[in-house]
Amino acid sequence: MISKNESFSDALSAEKKVVFVAKKDLPALFDSLWTNGFRILGPTLGEGAIVYEELNGVGDLPIGWTDEQEGATYRLKKRDDEALFGYNVGPHTWKKFLFPPKHRLWSAEASTNGLEITEEKQVIQKFAFIGVRACELKAILIQDKVFLGGEHVDPVYHARREDALLIAVNCTQAGKTCFCVSMDAGPRAESGFDLCLTEVLKEGEHYFIVEIGSAQGAEIMANVPHSNETREAEKAIQTITAKTAKQMGRVMDTENIQSLLQDNFDHPRWDDVASRCLTCANCTMACPTCFCSTVEDVTDITGDHAERWRQWDSCFTLDFTYMNHGHARTSAQSRYRQWMTHKLSAWFDQFGTSGCVGCGRCITWCPVAIDITEEVSAIRENQTAAKPTSS
Amino acid sequence: MSESLANPLLPAPYRVLRNQRNTHDVFTLDVEPVKKGNSPLFSPGQFNMLYIFGKGDAAISISGDPTKEQPLRHTIRRAGVVTQALEQVKPGGVLGIRGPFGVPWPVKEAEGQDVLLVAGGIGLAPLRPAMYTLLANRDKYGRIALFYGARTPEDLLYLSDLEQWRGRFDLQVCVSVDTAKRNWMGDVGVVTKLIAKASFDPSNTVALVCGPEIMMRFSVQELKKNEIKSGNIFLSMERNMKCAVGFCGHCQYGPHFICKDGPVFRYDQVQSLLGKREV
Ligand SMILES: Cc1cc2nc3c(=O)[nH]c(=O)nc-3n(C[C@H](O)[C@H](O)[C@H](O)COP(=O)(O)OP(=O)(O)OC[C@H]3O[C@@H](n4cnc5c(N)ncnc54)[C@H](O)[C@@H]3O)c2cc1C
Ligand code: SF4
Ligand code: SF4
Ligand code: FES
Numbered sequence: 001m002i003s004k005n006e007s008f009s010d011a012l013s014a015e016k017k018v019v020f021v022a023k024k025d026l027p028a029l030f031d032s033l034w035t036n037g038f039r040i041l042g043p044t045l046g047e048g049a050i051v052y053e054e055l056n057g058v059g060d061l062p063i064g065w066t067d068e069q070e071g072a073t074y075r076l077k078k079r080d081d082e083a084l085f086g087y088n089v090g091p092h093t094w095k096k097f098l099f100p101p102k103h104r105l106w107s108a109e110a111s112t113n114g115l116e117i118t119e120e121k122q123v124i125q126k127f128a129f130i131g132v133r134a135c136e137l138k139a140i141l142i143q144d145k146v147f148l149g150g151e152h153v154d155p156v157y158h159a160r161r162e163d164a165l166l167i168a169v170n171c172t173q174a175g176k177t178c179f180c181v182s183m184d185a186g187p188r189a190e191s192g193f194d195l196c197l198t199e200v201l202k203e204g205e206h207y208f209i210v211e212i213g214s215a216q217g218a219e220i221m222a223n224v225p226h227s228n229e230t231r232e233a234e235k236a237i238q239t240i241t242a243k244t245a246k247q248m249g250r251v252m253d254t255e256n257i258q259s260l261l262q263d264n265f266d267h268p269r270w271d272d273v274a275s276r277c278l279t280c281a282n283c284t285m286a287c288p289t290c291f292c293s294t295v296e297d298v299t300d301i302t303g304d305h306a307e308r309w310r311q312w313d314s315c316f317t318l319d320f321t322y323m324n325h326g327h328a329r330t331s332a333q334s335r336y337r338q339w340m341t342h343k344l345s346a347w348f349d350q351f352g353t354s355g356c357v358g359c360g361r362c363i364t365w366c367p368v369a370i371d372i373t374e375e376v377s378a379i380r381e382n383q384t385a386a387k388p389t390s391s
Numbered sequence: 392m393s394e395s396l397a398n399p400l401l402p403a404p405y406r407v408l409r410n411q412r413n414t415h416d417v418f419t420l421d422v423e424p425v426k427k428g429n430s431p432l433f434s435p436g437q438f439n440m441l442y443i444f445g446k447g448d449a450a451i452s453i454s455g456d457p458t459k460e461q462p463l464r465h466t467i468r469r470a471g472v473v474t475q476a477l478e479q480v481k482p483g484g485v486l487g488i489r490g491p492f493g494v495p496w497p498v499k500e501a502e503g504q505d506v507l508l509v510a511g512g513i514g515l516a517p518l519r520p521a522m523y524t525l526l527a528n529r530d531k532y533g534r535i536a537l538f539y540g541a542r543t544p545e546d547l548l549y550l551s552d553l554e555q556w557r558g559r560f561d562l563q564v565c566v567s568v569d570t571a572k573r574n575w576m577g578d579v580g581v582v583t584k585l586i587a588k589a590s591f592d593p594s595n596t597v598a599l600v601c602g603p604e605i606m607m608r609f610s611v612q613e614l615k616k617n618e619i620k621s622g623n624i625f626l627s628m629e630r631n632m633k634c635a636v637g638f639c640g641h642c643q644y645g646p647h648f649i650c651k652d653g654p655v656f657r658y659d660q661v662q663s664l665l666g667k668r669e670v
Binding site for chain 2: 113116117119153298299306310320321328331346
């Protein structure tokens with residue numbers, strides 16, 4: 001839930017409540033969500049990966065599965081235990097629910113003496129996201145700033161986000177492309193969740209430590225059998241997430257990163273990365289914070305009915321900067337530079353936060369394994385080689 | 392948050408009252424809301440998104456007089472799909488309009504100072520509301536000068552305004568064209584050359600510049616040569632725009648969203664980007 005519950009969650013976090021739920025009682029959490037009118041969305045096996053879809057029960061979770069990731073590589077693997085959340089992030093992001101890849105904004109009817117424009121009715125959705133990782137939670141809070149934080153509110157995002165319930169999961173292991181620690185975005189979910197689960201598999205026991213982050217979260221938990229024994233909970237969460245933090249497959253040095261990229265507009269590395277980049281836009285589609293979109297105006301055969309559709313777009317496409325007198329960014333250099341400079345530098349100017357949460361998706365899903373952490377170090381290490389910026 | 396949030400992505404229907412030709416490829420549309428009520432108030436330099444049925448949106452500055460009650464006015468150069476369709480619209484036709492959007496010219500802030508307006512081509516359209524405002528409050532400003540450059544004498548916009556403005560003794564108007572036949576008695580050459588002709592107090596002058604990016608760059612050079620401070624020079628920038636409210640990302644220019652942080656920028660906000668290619 002967003003803003004309107006702030007006072008509740010503040011009150012709660014003053015004495016943050018932590019409870020224990022046995023694995024066998026997890027179906028009760030699902031039931032409680034359904035009873036409260038939520039649709040449950042979460043990780044499941046599909047398309048040869050762990051993807052986010054609607055879940056019809058605990059059994060839909062990728063139980064006993066994990067993923068192996070590297071640059072341009074993603075592989076599913078069987079675990080030797082029955083963990084429910086023993087993997088990291090896959091190709092999907094929660095933004096596909098909050099900001100659907102393609103949606104109608106309005107329709108219009110032409111008549112002999114007029115034009116009638118009908119707004120697409122936005123129904124407030126009750127989504128419960130289960131399995132939101134710390135980096136993803138942060139990404140959602142970042143997109144909140146884009147779509148809800150300014151003078152104007154995006155009606156599509158608002159209707160899906162307003163009542164969304166966020167059930168975070170602390171990562172018990174890190175992937176080879178993860179670097180949330182560098183981005184101060186994980187591996188522990190600190191705030192912004194309604195509930196946060198830490199999965200524990202130990203000495204034949206299998207249970208969840210559940211942190212309650214909001215009044216709504218508490219309400220959901222009221223119907224889930226749990227024990228209030230909390231003494232060791234905080235220590236256990238810290239131990240588990242500290243172990244995960246040590247496993248980060250990637251690192252990014254973010255010192256002065258905002259000015260680093262501003263000051264290296266003419267760095268030769270942009271040519272180098274452009275010689276590898278296919279400008280395929282995979283990285284932007286997979287990124288949980290990328291928000292760019294375009295619109296398409298269509299008419300039907302009669303010519304009297306028109307619609308405007310909005311869909312995800314990417315700064316990697318040539319058309320993105322089209323103006324009647326020419327494109328602003330024609331070269332691949334300029335487009336990769338725009339993407340990375342926006343993520344790691346301009347985002348601070350625009351929204352007071354980094355645009356990267358270190359989820360590693362852009363590394364895993366880049367067909368040629370371009371690695372944002374590597375590109376940053378290349379620029380950092382070789383700054384003197386950069387020509388002074390022209391003016 | 393309430394259900395009644397205004398949807399900034401939804402156009403409202405506006406009826407075309409007049410479609411007047413300015414030059415062979417420029418025309419001016421006067422429109423008013425189909426639903427009863429006045430046109431929204433706007434500030435000089437703001438723009439609207441004009442939608443024509445089934446085709447798409449174009450960002451178009453408001454070119455009318457904000458100090459008078461009059462229909463919403465847009466001066467448009469025929470470019471591609473949307474503007475070609477707009478050119479064909481007859482009185483009575485209906486468009487969809489979203490707006491007004493964007494940061495306006497600092498007309499109020501310029502009170503007590505000399506004001507220079509530098510326009511290239513269609514760039515005069517967003518500056519005209521600024522000129523109207525200056526003239527409606529003439530005694531609040533020092534010297535006022537307009538430098539306006541067009542390709543040929545046939546491309547000059549707003550001839551009757553220009554004639555009227557040139558007839559005033561409290562306003563300097565300099566017009567230049569790139570090429571002209573022998574019957575042209577005015578200046579020939581780039582508009583930036585005109586700036587040296589004006590008299591103004593550089594330490595107390597605000598300059599408003601709108602035109603193609605390259606023209607704005609040279610104008611700034613010339614203004615700086617004339618010792619006008621970077622913080623007193625304002626430019627109106629242009630980029631592809633889809634949403635006009637900071638959602639679509641298309642208009643980004645370095646750290647700026649041109650739609651919501653601009654289109655009018657103080658020169659020192661964009662100085663470091665202007666000389667660079669493919670920003
Ligand atoms: C803030 C602002 C104010 C403007 N004010 C005026 C004005 O007062 N009068 C005027 O004639 N023109 C103005 N323009 C330029 C005008 O928006 C474009 O000429 C117009 O969008 C071209 O649309 P089209 O469909 O005819 O061209 P096409 O070439 O068919 O373009 C297709 C689409 O691309 C986008 N696009 C193309 N060129 C531009 C461009 N130069 N800027 C932004 N988006 C573009 C539009 O969404 C357009 O519908 C302004 C642009 C901006 C950004
Ligand atoms: S830039 Fe890459 S690592 Fe950073 S949030 Fe986006 S996809 Fe994840
Ligand atoms: S960085 Fe990789 S994923 Fe992104 S556009 Fe280039 S080739 Fe595609
Ligand atoms: S036009 Fe969409 S963000 Fe500026």
